[in-house]
Amino acid sequence: MPIKGVLRPGHVAIRVLDLEEAVKHYTSIVGLREVARDGRGRVFLKAWDEWEHHSVILREAGQAGIDYMGWRVTSPEVMKQLSLDIIESGLCSDCKWLPAGDDPGTGERFSFVIPTGHTMELYAEKEMIASEVGYLNPEPWPEHGVIGMSPTRFDHCLLYGDDIDGTTKLFTEVLGFDLSEKVVDKNDGSLAGAFFACANKAHDVAFIRYPEKGKLHHISFFLDSWNDVLRAADLISMNNVSLDIGPTRHGITRGTTIYFFDPSGNRNEVFCGGYIQYPDKPVIHWDLDELGKGIFYHTRQLNEAFLTVVT
Numbered sequence: 001m002p003i004k005g006v007l008r009p010g011h012v013a014i015r016v017l018d019l020e021e022a023v024k025h026y027t028s029i030v031g032l033r034e035v036a037r038d039g040r041g042r043v044f045l046k047a048w049d050e051w052e053h054h055s056v057i058l059r060e061a062g063q064a065g066i067d068y069m070g071w072r073v074t075s076p077e078v079m080k081q082l083s084l085d086i087i088e089s090g091l092c093s094d095c096k097w098l099p100a101g102d103d104p105g106t107g108e109r110f111s112f113v114i115p116t117g118h119t120m121e122l123y124a125e126k127e128m129i130a131s132e133v134g135y136l137n138p139e140p141w142p143e144h145g146v147i148g149m150s151p152t153r154f155d156h157c158l159l160y161g162d163d164i165d166g167t168t169k170l171f172t173e174v175l176g177f178d179l180s181e182k183v184v185d186k187n188d189g190s191l192a193g194a195f196f197a198c199a200n201k202a203h204d205v206a207f208i209r210y211p212e213k214g215k216l217h218h219i220s221f222f223l224d225s226w227n228d229v230l231r232a233a234d235l236i237s238m239n240n241v242s243l244d245i246g247p248t249r250h251g252i253t254r255g256t257t258i259y260f261f262d263p264s265g266n267r268n269e270v271f272c273g274g275y276i277q278y279p280d281k282p283v284i285h286w287d288l289d290e291l292g293k294g295i296f297y298h299t300r301q302l303n304e305a306f307l308t309v310v311t
């Protein structure tokens with residue numbers, strides 16, 4: 001499909017309560033690689049099959065949660081045009097340019113706060129590090145690099161916030177995303193959840209309506225198979241990681257999944273599967289009273305943590 005300017009989610013920056021404990025979790029259990037540390041005490045990580053400098057940023061703070069999510073766009077020219085479109089839309093606040101190098105290995109970024117209160121940013125340039133299997137006659141996975149769950153990439157975030165309608169308008173009308181699935185309260189027709197795709201994945205970011213702005217439900221990493229999800233579940237028990245739910249399947253996006261928590265309480269997901277999104281696919285509609293089935297397809301019930309535990 002034609003990519004309309006935004007290529008993919010490129011990075012997520014999260015806050016953790018104890019940096020070294022978090023580094024240990026995201027490296028030895030999740031299986032990311034530590035790439036760099038900067039003068040501000042932040043740690044930069046990537047998955048083995050990602051080619052850019054980093055995809056996860058950890059910052060120690062007094063409260064867990066998300067600082068920002070970064071989107072790779074096709075070129076600096078597209079980024080400039082999108083920045084003008086974002087400002088002109090009037091939907092975002094605190095729009096600003098951040099200089100190249102402010103995040104290691106990363107070019108200029110355009111940062112903005114969306115209606116649900118989350119900080120998003122666009123970037124067009126990031127240092128290439130390369131997949132650990134390279135690009136010349138590559139092996140399918142790094143023989144000596146399988147650590148922890150070993151996801152191939154950072155995949156998406158589920159975010160909670162209040163103004164889902166404004167955020168939907170921004171992602172679909174300004175940033176050119178498809179609305180792949182939506183959750184609607186049939187009592188009043190209001191939108192309770194929205195899943196957005198910038199390319200061919202079933203979703204690259206999703207939002208659930210919540211009274212507070214700027215909340216993180218989970219950051220998600222991609223695994224190749226259902227068997228890898230089961231293996232991740234085993235690692236969760238082996239390492240006494242706090243389990244939320246799973247392994248199970250989502251009705252929404254059809255992914256197979258497991259949710260767990262990092263030591264600071266940020267929810268993580270590893271998953272596999274999901275359909276291919278094309279822009280002419282009709283939007284999948286879920287009634288809010290079927291959300292249990294949409295989120296946890298087998299039990300058909302939302303657990304209390306899904307609705308209330310966010311950072």
Ligand SMILES: [Fe+2]
Nearest residue numbers: 158218220269
């Ligand atoms: Fe997810």
